[in-house]
Amino acid sequence: MxxxxxxxxxxxxxxxxxxxxxxxxxxxxxxxxxxxEGITRPTIGYWKDAWIRxxxxxxxxxxxxxxVLYVIMALFGGAMVEFDxxxxxxxxxxxxPNSVHWFGTxxxxxxxxxxxxxxxxxxxxxxxxxxxxxxxxxxxxxxLAGYLGGTFDLIVMRITEIxxxxxxxxxxxxxxxxxxxxxxxxxxxxxxxxWISMARLVRGQVYQxxxxxxxxxxxxxxxxxxxxxFKHLIPNMAGVMIVTLTMKVPQAIFSEAFLSYxxxxxxxxxxxxxxxxxxxSQVMSVYxxxxxxxxxxxxxMMLAMQLFGDGLRDALDPKLRK
Amino acid sequence: MEHSNDKYIEVTDLKKHFxxxxxxxxxxxxxxxxxxxxxxxxxxxxxxxxxKTTLGRTLIHIYEPTAGKxxxxxxxxxxxxxxxxxxxxxxxxxxxxDPYASLxxxxxxxxxxxxxxxxxxxxSAKERKxxxxxxxxxxxxxxxxxxxxPHEFSGGQRQRIGIARALAIExxxxxxxxxxxxxxxxxxxxxxxxxxxxxxxxxxxxxxIAHDLSMVKHISxxxxxxxxxxxxxxxxxxxxxxxxxxxxxxxxxSAIPIPDPRVSASRKRILLQGEIxxxxxxxxxxxxxxxCQHCMKRCDAEEPKLKEIxxxxxxxxxLFNS
Numbered sequence: 001m002x003x004x005x006x007x008x009x010x011x012x013x014x015x016x017x018x019x020x021x022x023x024x025x026x027x028x029x030x031x032x033x034x035x036x037e038g039i040t041r042p043t044i045g046y047w048k049d050a051w052i053r054x055x056x057x058x059x060x061x062x063x064x065x066x067x068v069l070y071v072i073m074a075l076f077g078g079a080m081v082e083f084d085x086x087x088x089x090x091x092x093x094x095x096x097p098n099s100v101h102w103f104g105t106x107x108x109x110x111x112x113x114x115x116x117x118x119x120x121x122x123x124x125x126x127x128x129x130x131x132x133x134x135x136x137x138x139x140x141x142x143x144l145a146g147y148l149g150g151t152f153d154l155i156v157m158r159i160t161e162i163x164x165x166x167x168x169x170x171x172x173x174x175x176x177x178x179x180x181x182x183x184x185x186x187x188x189x190x191x192x193x194x195w196i197s198m199a200r201l202v203r204g205q206v207y208q209x210x211x212x213x214x215x216x217x218x219x220x221x222x223x224x225x226x227x228x229x230f231k232h233l234i235p236n237m238a239g240v241m242i243v244t245l246t247m248k249v250p251q252a253i254f255s256e257a258f259l260s261y262x263x264x265x266x267x268x269x270x271x272x273x274x275x276x277x278x279x280x281s282q283v284m285s286v287y288x289x290x291x292x293x294x295x296x297x298x299x300x301m302m303l304a305m306q307l308f309g310d311g312l313r314d315a316l317d318p319k320l321r322k
Numbered sequence: 323m324e325h326s327n328d329k330y331i332e333v334t335d336l337k338k339h340f341x342x343x344x345x346x347x348x349x350x351x352x353x354x355x356x357x358x359x360x361x362x363x364x365x366x367x368x369x370x371x372x373x374k375t376t377l378g379r380t381l382i383h384i385y386e387p388t389a390g391k392x393x394x395x396x397x398x399x400x401x402x403x404x405x406x407x408x409x410x411x412x413x414x415x416x417x418x419x420d421p422y423a424s425l426x427x428x429x430x431x432x433x434x435x436x437x438x439x440x441x442x443x444x445x446s447a448k449e450r451k452x453x454x455x456x457x458x459x460x461x462x463x464x465x466x467x468x469x470x471x472p473h474e475f476s477g478g479q480r481q482r483i484g485i486a487r488a489l490a491i492e493x494x495x496x497x498x499x500x501x502x503x504x505x506x507x508x509x510x511x512x513x514x515x516x517x518x519x520x521x522x523x524x525x526x527x528x529x530x531i532a533h534d535l536s537m538v539k540h541i542s543x544x545x546x547x548x549x550x551x552x553x554x555x556x557x558x559x560x561x562x563x564x565x566x567x568x569x570x571x572x573x574x575x576s577a578i579p580i581p582d583p584r585v586s587a588s589r590k591r592i593l594l595q596g597e598i599x600x601x602x603x604x605x606x607x608x609x610x611x612x613x614c615q616h617c618m619k620r621c622d623a624e625e626p627k628l629k630e631i632x633x634x635x636x637x638x639x640x641l642f643n644s
Contacts, residue, residue: 049430213418213420213423213424216418216424217416217418217424217484219384220411220416221415221491222411222441224441232426236426318428318473319471
């Protein structure tokens with residue numbers, strides 16, 4: 001019989017007895033805490049870490065590739081064919097895509113491949129430049145309002161509310177009346193109307209962040225204002241700002257398309273993706289490719305921007321690291 | 323006050339008032355005087371909203387004092403310009419209450435700890451990294467933790483990072499603003515023991531803010547009890563716990579749980595009536611009068627001043643003024 005014989009089950013045995021019974025059956029092998037912590041990743045900074053996380057995100061990488069491809073094509077795509085984007089060819093109107101005219105021709109016989117990439121130039125220029133202008137204005141005004149607070153914040157925010165109450169279309173028409181129509185007035189119009197929401201967003205973020213204890217901790221360590229802004233405020237706002245920026249680019253491209261449709265956008269023979277879609281829609285039932293081609297580029301560009309923005313936001317937030 | 327020579331911190335009649343809307347004044351700290359000897363710890367206790375944190379923050383100029391005088395190491399630091407403030411931050415540091423809010427989530431542990439050294443241009447970049455790693459191990463974390471981000475740690479580990487950050491600047495005086503209140507009980511003892519060990523190793527002077535009376539007894543040489551912006555009793559910690567004199571201190575101490583049901587049942591608890599009044603536009607007289615069981619006529623008219631009732635034992639109560 002074994003040591004448990006006096007008891008109906010092992011659980012009833014007193015602990016001392018149980019330990020005695022177990023003696024010799026088990027070996028204490030110990031724990032090497034140093035070894036268990038030994039295999040860790042090397043020290044890396046915030047931006048490098050963000051890049052590593054972005055690289056792992058396939059969708060964001062594909063989106064980035066699409067954006068880069070479109071930008072390259074916008075720069076050099078027009079030069080790949082011998083046709084000028086504004087040269088009419090009345091003997092070859094409304095040709096479907098073929099080996100000579102890769103994307104076909106429009107109602108005036110202009111080569112759609114050349115026009116598509118010329119349109120890409122205009123659309124991307126308007127989208128990117130106006131988004132960057134909105135961002136810059138928004139950060140400066142919203143950042144100051146949030147950081148300084150008080151009377152300055154009060155006055156600036158009331159001004160933005162008044163500006164925001166003017167309808168977008170009236171604002172654009174007013175700007176067009178002063179500066180004429182064209183790419184530069186369009187960019188100006190988007191920048192002037194779009195910075196307000198950006199400023200509000202930045203102000204809210206700054207307000208929320210500046211009262212957090214880590215900001216107070218940085219100040220109590222003697223951090224200068226520029227260090228507070230560039231080391232603490234901006235990295236903490238970067239995620240939200242980048243997502244907003246990637247929304248603003250397609251938004252500007254869309255607005256431009258809409259304005260072109262009502263005749264306020266870029267004027268022919270100059271073109272843009274919106275302008276192309278507008279012209280294609282007029283012959284949609286007969287020559288659908290004239291609408292489908294620019295529509296495809298507008299939608300894939302929008303999708304790529306948004307997915308890339310999502311990926312960037314995730315990469316910039318260390319909390320989402322797996 | 324009671325301490326003889328070598329006072330590291332000496333505060334005289336310090337006031338911090340916040341000016342609210344409609345000309346209301348919130349007297350968060352209203353005429354506080356105390357001193358701390360070099361290398362010693364003053365515990366500061368009181369219920370929520372009594373001005374403990376404001377007092378701690380005013381001492382190291384996170385808030386500007388409204389009136390009064392702060393002497394640190396023989397130098398008047400009541401008013402500081404930005405250059406003097408930076409000097410002050412290299413000597414006086416703060417450990418924050420909330421380990422979740424006080425660390426920037428976008429920085430790695432090493433960056434957080436080394437930030438103070440970088441701000442004050444201490445050592446070369448390589449040495450800073452080495453020293454930051456040394457501080458990591460000093461607070462009981464591993465070198466390998468250095469590349470991780472704050473969200474990867476538990477509350478106790480984060481608080482250790484906060485402690486390492488404050489100490490990396492090599493301060494002489496540290497305000498510990500409830501460093502243990504956000505932690506669970508088993509970790510509280512670890513952190514307090516860590517603080518005591520570091521104090522002995524580095525000859526630090528502490529102002530230890532807490533509302534846990536037994537922890538304060540463990541770490542403090544002297545204890546000050548605060549009520550509604552004023553110190554009502556201040557003495558050595560043995561004296562305070564063995565002979566509490568102010569009615570408020572007595573009720574506080576009677577609220578400490580005793581881990582023995584027989585003793586606990588036989589003990590007479592002093593239950594306070596009513597709520598802590600608001601520190602906005604306080605009426606004249608003793609601040610504790612509406613909750614005090616010994617309230618006299620005199621308490622309505624006159625605010626009691628701190629008075630030495632036994633060697634080194636100061637109480638602000640009219641019961642001891644006759």
